[in-house]
Amino acid sequence: MTNPKNAANSATRKARWITLVAAGAAVVSLTVGALPASAQQQDPAPAPTSSRIGDQRYSLDEKTLTELMTPDAVATGTMVRVSGAGVPGHVWTKATGPLSQDPAASFRIGSATKLFTSTLVMQLVAEGRFTLDTPIHEVLPETIPAHWKPITIGQLLSHTSGLGMYCAPLGDGLGLTPEKVVAAWTAEGCPAPQYPVTKQQYNGGNYFILGLAIEKVTGHSYADELQRRITRPLGLRHTYLPRTGDASMPTPSLAEPTPKEPWAWAEGGMISNAPDMDRFMKALLGGRLLPPAQQEQLFVKPELSKAEKIPYSLGGLMFFTVDGTEVWGKTGSMAQYSSGVFGTADGRRTVTWSFLPAPxxxxxxxxxxxxxxVKAAL
Structure with a gap:
């Protein structure tokens, strides 16, 4: 890891963010339905008449949501922000437990970082830098062993690459780089993916490789491309990738920093806040960040996803159905936070949350x- 102060415990920390804790990246298994209509003009906010507020398409179960946020044996504190169509005042936000009550408090978004990475990749596809069918070895010749069957950009995005867990030691954390992390998955002696791939296999290694691909074709750092293409144009002033070795948190942060200092780079290392995540998700789902062709690809469901309890789209978005409405987004687990963001496919309604799992x-x-x-909010 890039922080030498905690090098002695780096193996435990790295295993945590590499594995990404399936629970933190999962949602309940729900039936997949049809893709909702594209973005329309926002409805005026209706007056609340009961705990179930909103219109027939967009409703907020405030009573259930409040109950779920009560500190208990699952979470000691929870922050939720719901915004968009059907929300009185257009924003509902609340924090419980030992969390900052500032609605702009920052937190680590964990694997929701992948949403930003996949957006950058799709933008580069639109520019013709590569295609979803481009084998990654054409972009990064030394990354995938020559005897492996080619893995494409699209397979990395959708977790259909077949890449298994890392099989080489990551060292003590001193001087760890994305290249060294990727090498832990692809070093000599690592088992090659078994073909044909029969299921989606969620793997942070896919997005480390994509982060390197972004840097290779642009000639700039991942952090610079993130700022130039997404955070600066959208005005996301609280969203960034910390510099190598920077374990600090902005003020205010949602919760007190822990001694654990994650890294996770392009696959899980970003910091943001609820208003920024809300703005980003509305822009992504609403078609403001991608041209029409790539926006359509964002919602394509790989054949393998149809058999998965936790399915991912071609663009790396998790998706499932809530009361007949399909929702898209990503969860993440990093340091003390379990966080995520989801929205309706038209971008008219979103929910962002972060909670502290109980010990x-x-x-x-x-x-x-x-x-x-997610169900109570959307």
């Missing part, structure tokens, strides 16, 4: 809590 919380309960928040 003895079961992974299944964390998964259920995430699913409950």
């Amino acid at each position: 003895k919380a079961k992974s299944t309960d964390i998964v259920d809590r995430v699913g409950g928040i």
Whole structure:
């Protein structure tokens, strides 16, 4: 890892962010339905008449959401922001437990970083730098062993590359780089992916490789491209990738920093806040960040996703159905935070959350809590 102060514990930390804790990246299994209509003009906010507020398409179960946010054996504190169509005042936000009450408090978004990475990749596809069918070895010749079957950009995005877990030691954390992390998955002696790939296999290594591809074809750092293409144009002043070795958190932050200092780079290392994540997700789902062709590809469902309880689109978005409405987004787990953002496919309604899992919380309960928040909010 890039922080030498905690090098002795780096192996444990790295295993955590590399594995990404399936519970933190999962949502409840729900039936996949049809893609909703494209963005339309926003509805005026209706007056609340009960705990279920909103119109027939967009409703906010405020009572259930408030109950889910009460500190308990699953989460000691929770922040939720819901915005868009059907929300009185257009924004509902609340924080409970030992969390900052500032609606702009920052937190680590974990694997929701992948949404930004996939957006950058899709923008580069639109520019003709590569295609979704381009083998990654054509972009990064030394990355994938020559005897492996070619893995494409699209397969990395959709977690259909077949890439397994890392098989080489990552060292003590001193001087760790994206190249060294990728080498841990692809070093000599690592088992080649088994073909044909029969299922989506969520893997942070896919997005480390994509981060390197972004840097290779642009000639700029991932952080610079992130700022130039997404955060600066959208005015996301609280969203960034920390510099190597920077373990600090902005003020105010949602919760007190922990001694654990994550890294996770292009696959899980970003910091943001709820208003910024809300703005980003509305822009992404609303078609402001990608040309029409790539926007359509963002919602394509690989054949393998149809058999998965936790499916991912060609653009790397998780998707499932809530009361007949399909929602898209990403969860993330990093340091003390379990966070995520989801929205309707037209971008008219979004929910952003971050909570602190209780010390003895079961992974299944964390998964259920995430699913409950999304369902009550959307």
